[in-house]
Amino acid sequence: MIKYFLNLLEWCKVQLAFIDPSQKNRLFHEGEIWWCSIGLNVGDEVFGKGPQFTRPVLIFKKFTGSSFLGIPLTSKVKSGSWYIPVDALHRHSFLMLHQTRTLGSERLLKKMTNLNREQFGRIRKRFIEFYNS
Numbered sequence: 001m002i003k004y005f006l007n008l009l010e011w012c013k014v015q016l017a018f019i020d021p022s023q024k025n026r027l028f029h030e031g032e033i034w035w036c037s038i039g040l041n042v043g044d045e046v047f048g049k050g051p052q053f054t055r056p057v058l059i060f061k062k063f064t065g066s067s068f069l070g071i072p073l074t075s076k077v078k079s080g081s082w083y084i085p086v087d088a089l090h091r092h093s094f095l096m097l098h099q100t101r102t103l104g105s106e107r108l109l110k111k112m113t114n115l116n117r118e119q120f121g122r123i124r125k126r127f128i129e130f131y132n133s
Contacts, residue, residue: 010051026105028068031120032059033088035109038072046072046099056112057103058086058095060127070103071095071127081133084126088113095123097130 028034036057038048048055061069073086073093082098089112115123 010053026066026108028059028062028105028108028111029114030059030062030068031115031117033057033073033112033115034059035112036070036072036103037107037109038070038103039107046074046096052109054109056089056093058115058123060100060123063102066105068103068105069100071097071123072099081130084123086115086119086123088115088119097127100127 033056035054036048037052038046038055038057039053046055056073057070058073059068060071063069073089073095075091075093077092078094078096082096084095084097086093086095
């Protein structure tokens with residue numbers, strides 16, 4: 001429990017130091033994968049890694065100029081209907097559909113890559129199947 005609280009303090013420092021509210025209207029598009037400071041979360045929610053609590057995130061649906069629906073990625077081999085394999089980051093990664101969440105553009109740090117239309121279309125189809133089942 002103490003380790004969690006120490007990590008929580010570190011996450012608070014990151015929010016103050018690295019998440020820049022002036023980046024609220026950062027230009028981003030659906031189908032892009034960005035390094036995103038997703039933070040220290042609770043329970044089974046996926047954490048960010050490293051000093052800025054970052055993780056690659058797919059911009060799945062843009063809501064406004066400053067908010068979007070993001071799907072985090074992992075490099076660990078996963079199986080199940082809630083994982084989608086993606087070959088976009090010079091290694092095999094997996095989208096974690098069950099970790100999809102609304103995020104603000106202030107959390108976006110650096111664009112990594114774009115998915116091609118065909119690949120993004122397959123992801124959309126799997127997302128709809130997953131959430132309609």
